[in-house]
Amino acid sequence: MSTVSEVHVHRDPPNVVGSRERLGVSLLIFADIAFVACMIFSYFYLRFLNVNGQWLPDDVTPAGAVQIWIINGILIVGMLVFAWGARALRSGKASVLTWTSLIATLAAAAAAVLQYQQFGVFNFPRVDSGYFSSAYSSSMVALAGANLFHICLTVFISLGIANRSRMGRYDSPSSWQPRIATYWWIWVAVSAVLVGLMTTFFINTPFPASM
Amino acid sequence: MAIATHEVSAAPGSRRAGGVLLRKMSVVTAIACGLILMFAAHYWAVNFFVMPELPEGQDAPSALVYLLENRVTLTTMAGWVVGFMLGIGAFNGPVRWFFGKDLSDADLLYQAGKDQGVWRYFRFTTDHKVVGIQYLVITMSLLGCGGTIAMLIRTNLMTPSSSFLGPTAYNTFVGMHGIIMIVATIIMVTGPFGNFILPIMIGARDMAFPRLNALSFWLIASVVPVLLSTPFLGGMPTGWVAYNPLADQAPPGMDAFVMTIIVFAISSAVAGANITTTAVKMRTRGMTWTRTPIFVYGVVASVGLAIPAFPAFMASQVLSGLDRAAGTTFYNPAEGGSGWLYANLFWIMGHPEVYVILIPAVAALLELTPVFCRRPLFSFKAAVVAIAGIVGLSVLVWAHHMYMSGWAPSLGGSFMLTTELISIPTGLLFLVFIGTMWRGRIWTRLPMMAVYAMLWNFVIGGITGVYLSDIPADSAMHGSMFVTAHFHYTLMGAALTGTIGAVIYWFPKMTGRMFDEKIGAWGFWLIQIGFNVTFIGMFTVGFAGQPRRVFNYSEAFAVGNFVSTMGAYTIGIGALIFLGVVIASWRRGIVATANPWGAKTLEWQVPTPVPLENFDVLPVVTSDPYGYGKSDARPPDSPSDRPREGVGV
Numbered sequence: 074m075s076t077v078s079e080v081h082v083h084r085d086p087p088n089v090v091g092s093r094e095r096l097g098v099s100l101l102i103f104a105d106i107a108f109v110a111c112m113i114f115s116y117f118y119l120r121f122l123n124v125n126g127q128w129l130p131d132d133v134t135p136a137g138a139v140q141i142w143i144i145n146g147i148l149i150v151g152m153l154v155f156a157w158g159a160r161a162l163r164s165g166k167a168s169v170l171t172w173t174s175l176i177a178t179l180a181a182a183a184a185a186v187l188q189y190q191q192f193g194v195f196n197f198p199r200v201d202s203g204y205f206s207s208a209y210s211s212s213m214v215a216l217a218g219a220n221l222f223h224i225c226l227t228v229f230i231s232l233g234i235a236n237r238s239r240m241g242r243y244d245s246p247s248s249w250q251p252r253i254a255t256y257w258w259i260w261v262a263v264s265a266v267l268v269g270l271m272t273t274f275f276i277n278t279p280f281p282a283s284m
Numbered sequence: 285m286a287i288a289t290h291e292v293s294a295a296p297g298s299r300r301a302g303g304v305l306l307r308k309m310s311v312v313t314a315i316a317c318g319l320i321l322m323f324a325a326h327y328w329a330v331n332f333f334v335m336p337e338l339p340e341g342q343d344a345p346s347a348l349v350y351l352l353e354n355r356v357t358l359t360t361m362a363g364w365v366v367g368f369m370l371g372i373g374a375f376n377g378p379v380r381w382f383f384g385k386d387l388s389d390a391d392l393l394y395q396a397g398k399d400q401g402v403w404r405y406f407r408f409t410t411d412h413k414v415v416g417i418q419y420l421v422i423t424m425s426l427l428g429c430g431g432t433i434a435m436l437i438r439t440n441l442m443t444p445s446s447s448f449l450g451p452t453a454y455n456t457f458v459g460m461h462g463i464i465m466i467v468a469t470i471i472m473v474t475g476p477f478g479n480f481i482l483p484i485m486i487g488a489r490d491m492a493f494p495r496l497n498a499l500s501f502w503l504i505a506s507v508v509p510v511l512l513s514t515p516f517l518g519g520m521p522t523g524w525v526a527y528n529p530l531a532d533q534a535p536p537g538m539d540a541f542v543m544t545i546i547v548f549a550i551s552s553a554v555a556g557a558n559i560t561t562t563a564v565k566m567r568t569r570g571m572t573w574t575r576t577p578i579f580v581y582g583v584v585a586s587v588g589l590a591i592p593a594f595p596a597f598m599a600s601q602v603l604s605g606l607d608r609a610a611g612t613t614f615y616n617p618a619e620g621g622s623g624w625l626y627a628n629l630f631w632i633m634g635h636p637e638v639y640v641i642l643i644p645a646v647a648a649l650l651e652l653t654p655v656f657c658r659r660p661l662f663s664f665k666a667a668v669v670a671i672a673g674i675v676g677l678s679v680l681v682w683a684h685h686m687y688m689s690g691w692a693p694s695l696g697g698s699f700m701l702t703t704e705l706i707s708i709p710t711g712l713l714f715l716v717f718i719g720t721m722w723r724g725r726i727w728t729r730l731p732m733m734a735v736y737a738m739l740w741n742f743v744i745g746g747i748t749g750v751y752l753s754d755i756p757a758d759s760a761m762h763g764s765m766f767v768t769a770h771f772h773y774t775l776m777g778a779a780l781t782g783t784i785g786a787v788i789y790w791f792p793k794m795t796g797r798m799f800d801e802k803i804g805a806w807g808f809w810l811i812q813i814g815f816n817v818t819f820i821g822m823f824t825v826g827f828a829g830q831p832r833r834v835f836n837y838s839e840a841f842a843v844g845n846f847v848s849t850m851g852a853y854t855i856g857i858g859a860l861i862f863l864g865v866v867i868a869s870w871r872r873g874i875v876a877t878a879n880p881w882g883a884k885t886l887e888w889q890v891p892t893p894v895p896l897e898n899f900d901v902l903p904v905v906t907s908d909p910y911g912y913g914k915s916d917a918r919p920p921d922s923p924s925d926r927p928r929e930g931v932g933v
Contacts, residue, residue: 093492093565100557100591107592111599111629115614118625127613127620208620211612215603233382240384 091249098253102260109264112212112219116271119208126282129209134196136213138273141191144184145262145269148224151180152258155231158238159251167244170251174235177258181231184265185224191217209276216268223261230254306391309373311406317371318364318506325363329356354609357517357536361510361543368506369499373408377495396494396896408502410494413894416480417794418501420787422508423475424863426468427780429512431859433461438818438852441845445836454835455521456537460514462524463541467511467548469775470590470637471504472783473644478559478583480794484887485577487568487905489897492561496554503551511544513537523833525634528615528626532607542605549598556587556594568886570905577885577909578667582647585671586640589678593640597633600626624691631682639678641775643671645782646713646742649735652789653720655883656732660910662719666712673709677702684753688762696755703753710746714739729881730801730808734785737812741777745770748823766826769819777815784808787866792880796893797873804865810858817851885909 085093120128129135158173195217197210205211234254237243243251333355335344369375380386387395396411397404404414405421437457440448449457483491491497514520518535531538563584567576603614604626613619615626654661661667683692683699717739726732748770751757761767791799825844830837837845879888886905890898 093561096565097493097496097557097561100560101553104553104557104591104595108595108599111596111632115599115603115625115629118628119614119620119622122622122624124617124620124622127618130620205610205612206619208613211606211614211619211621214610214612215606215614229378229382236382237384242384242386 087247087249091247091252094249095253095256098256102256106260106264109219109267112216113267113271116212116216117275119212120275120278121280123278123280123282124208127207128278129276130207133207133210135209135276136191136195136217136272138269140187140194141269141272144187144191144220145265147180147184147187148262148265151177151184151227151231152255152262154180155234155251155258156255159248159255162238162243162248162251163245165245167238167241170243171235171238174231174238174251178228178231178235181224181227185221185228188217188221188224213272216272220265220268223264227258227261230257306373306376306387307394309371309376309408310403311372313373314368314371314502314506318368321367321370322360322364326356326360329359333359351609351611353536354539354605357539358543358605358609361539364510365503365506365543365547369502372502372506374499374502376408396490398896408495408498410490410498411896412479412483412491412494412497413794415491415497415501416476416478418505419471419475419479420794422501422505423468423472424866426464426508427472428859428863430461430464430468431856433457433464435852435856437461438849440835441837442849443846444839444842449835451835452519452521453515455523455833456515456519458833459520459523459526459541460511463544464511465775466524466637466641467504467544469641469779469783470552472641472780473648473786474555474559474583474586475501476794477579477648477786477790478555478587478644481790481887482559482580482583483562483566484890484894484898485885486563486566486571486580487886487899487903488562488566489899489902491558492566493558496558500551500555500558503547503554507544507547510540510547514540525630526601526604527630528604528607528623529617529621531604531626532615539605539608542601542608545601546598546605549594549601552587552590552594556591559587560584560591568902568905574664575905575908577651578661578664579644579647579651581668581671582644582650585647585675586644589636589643589675590640593633593636593679596629597637600629600633603629624686624689627686627689627691628682631685632679634685635682636678638771638774639674641779643674645779645786646738647671648786648789649738649782650713650716650720651885652731652785652881653717653735654910654912655789655881656727656729656735657721657724658727658912659720659724660908660912662716662722664908664910667716670709670712670716673712674706677706677709681706681753684758687755687758700753700755704750707746707750714743730799730805731785731789733805733808734781734788737808738778738781738785741773741781741812741815745773745777748773761826763831764826765822765830765832768832769822769826772815772819772822777819781812784811784862789881790887791866791869792876793887793892793894795870795873796876797869798876798880800865800869800873804862804869807858807860807862807865810861811855812858814851814854814856814858818848818855819851821845821848821851884911 122128154173155177158170158177161169161173192214195210195213197205197207197214205214231254234251238251333352335348335352338344377387392410394400395409397407397409397414400407400409404411405418409415409418436449437454440446440454442448479491479497483489514537517537517540519537520526520531520541521534522531522538522541526538526541531541563576563580603612606612607614607616607621613621615621615623617623650661650667680702681699683695684703687696687699717735721735748766752761752767752770788799788801788804791797821844825837825841825848826832828841828844830841830844876892878890878892881888886903886909889903
């Protein structure tokens with residue numbers, strides 16, 4: 074039960090709010106890291122077990138590494154450009170953030186399109202029953218889906234930052250939002266690179282079939 | 285806790301109120317939007333996920349029909365959840381942020397529930413006290429629902445060959461009872477008290493992220509109807525653990541479970557980040573870590589543990605949903621999947637989850653024990669170390685749930701060791717309780733009864749847990765009613781009893797009324813007696829070999845099961861009395877003073893009812909929260925709201 078009259082809003086200074094929000098968002102990113110770690114664990118677990126020899130049967134073609142690394146390259150460029158803008162904001166150059174975050178948005182959008190398009194070029198035959206025919210293809214579909222979700226969220230965040238920067242919502246003392254968005258960008262790029270490394274260097278299982 | 289005061293910068297002038305849409309949204313629009321999007325999603329899914337053209341005369345493969353059915357079901361459920369959240373106003377903040385139209389002061393106050401009366405409980409209200417009450421009500425509703433299902437299960441088990449429930453309904457009810465109770469017990473302390481009490485206790489005006497606070501609650505509210513739809517969608521035959529590949533083959537009721545867990549895990553992550561940030565960053569001036577109440581440690585440990593653990597639960601269900609609806613084969617051994625993958629993901633969450641439930645409930649009792657013993661908390665640092673030890677070890681014990689599954693037998697010894705080690709910090713907590721009570725002049729009120737009951741129950745739950753952590757003993761008793769009795773002694777006997785104590789203790793602050801302890805004690809003790817009768821009966825039949833999750837059983841177990849059912853009915857009667865007292869006291873109880881227990885923590889130093897922003901000026905803490913000396917060894921004879929020594933809010 075609480076009383077609700079004669080109150081006014083107390084606002085904390087930007088540095089206090091920024092410090093608080095950095096910790097909160099870092100914890101949320103940590104939860105997302107735990108989720109992606111579970112997906113990566115699943116990939117390696119099934120690869121090591123190679124149940125019934127069905128990790129990567131002969132009729133399944135692995136996902137092409139070139140497209141994955143193109144997506145990763147675009148994301149890394151986007152991350153660097155965005156981080157540059159956030160850094161420029163902290164040193165007082167607010168206008169830089171507008172166009173860097175816009176470029177980063179375009180990079181994320183391009184990566185999203187390529188990631189979506191990758192689903193179409195996966196050569197994962199299905200048996201007549203409608204199931205994917207290997208643990209590898211299942212893992213790749215899940216990882217690509219997680220990547221796509223990350224990138225779409227990044228498009229929303231980056232475009233929002235660009236729009237707010239254009240409207241003059243950010244200045245040097247209140248630069249914590251772009252800084253937090255940089256954390257997200259770094260994590261998205263890192264997770265994409267991790268998936269790229271897995272699907273480039275850890276495709277075939279070194280273990281014989283288990284039951 | 286002695287406190288002084290200091291001013292903080294006051295608010296800038298309010299901007300013009302905007303947010304017309306914001307003011308129209310409530311649970312009514314949430315249900316309307318939820319239904320609209322649910323039917324739209326269903327219509328779209330039925331027309332989009334269609335059977336491919338097959339050669340004439342060929343029947344559609346049953347597995348493909350099954351996949352399409354699950355796609356439609358999951359899409360429909362997602363439509364409901366998204367629509368509900370849209371209608372309650374959860375997306376207002378992100379959309380307005382995106383367009384650079386931040387909320388004005390008037391909007392913020394409106395969102396905090398200013399001058400909205402009871403209706404604020406049915407909106408996307410950000411005031412932490414409103415969210416706390418919302419959590420309390422939904423927790424009690426879920427416990428009531430899960431408890432009713434338990435009565436149905438026990439009625440079926442009253443006689444060996446009963447057909448009170450059909451086998452399918454029985455299996456579904458066992459699974460639903462499990463997951464409803466797990467969800468309810470996970471939120472039962474961190475939800476109501478972590479939201480209502482914790483910010484005041486640390487001298488904050490609100491949570492760090494008020495909108496995320498409301499989001500975490502309404503996500504749970506949105507998914508409760510989805511979970512309750514399970515029996516109408518063919519049920520779930522798997523129990524609450526939803527083991528695969530059995531779950532892969534289950535009817536669409538399983539989709540409700542999958543959707544519930546995904547949404548619940550998101551809610552838990554959001555709440556965890558919010559509560560942790562609040563406790564770490566918003567403690568008032570002078571509240572060092574050694575002056576921070578033990579309840580704060582308990583809640584932070586719980587939600588901090590949930591942040592890495594629950595994504596594993598979510599991942600297990602995302603993969604299950606993909607298997608069911610997208611045709612992946614994570615858990616299908618014929619196509620390279622593995623049931624052990626599911627078991628690992630599930631139990632990596634599953635065992636920390638026990639401590640996510642237990643730690644805050646025990647911490648709540650640790651919080652109130654010094655108040656009723658008028659003695660400082662014995663070895664505060666030992667209590668903190670014990671909580672940290674339990675948290676640390678709890679992530680290293682998950683495979684003791686899989687001893688008999690055949691997974692990694694060579695690791696059994698190490699998991700046995702880590703599991704048995706966890707009894708050391710747990711024992712330390714017992715020591716803190718007993719040390720605090722030792723030679724204290726105990727004020728025997730109902731919250732203190734909860735401490736006694738918890739200690740009794742937790743000793744039994746803990747010691748039987750040591751048996752089960754031992755591989756040779758577990759090989760005989762796993763999958764039996766003995767296991768069921770053990771974890772009920774832990775989760776219900778310790779955690780739920782702790783929560784009941786917390787409800788009675790903080791009831792005056794949360795509702796402005798005193799809890800009727802005379803009649804409430806009848807309900808409380810009936811629950812405790814019924815609980816022990818139920819589960820000691822279950823220990824005996826389990827020890828004799830009765831497996832759990834069975835619809836009918838051998839005549840040899842008839843007496844023990846009959847006794848258990850009688851005990852369960854006693855719990856039911858006690859719970860109804862307790863619930864009645866809660867409602868009656870809330871409506872017509874004696875008006876509570878600000879500090880009826882004479883406690884020293886900050887939540888008792890603010891007026892009752894608590895003002896919207898808790899403190900007009902923020903307090904400064906100058907001493908520890910358990911400084912009960914000999915001068916005030918006896919509690920006040922009558923409730924008093926006079927300030928304690930050194931207090932000056």
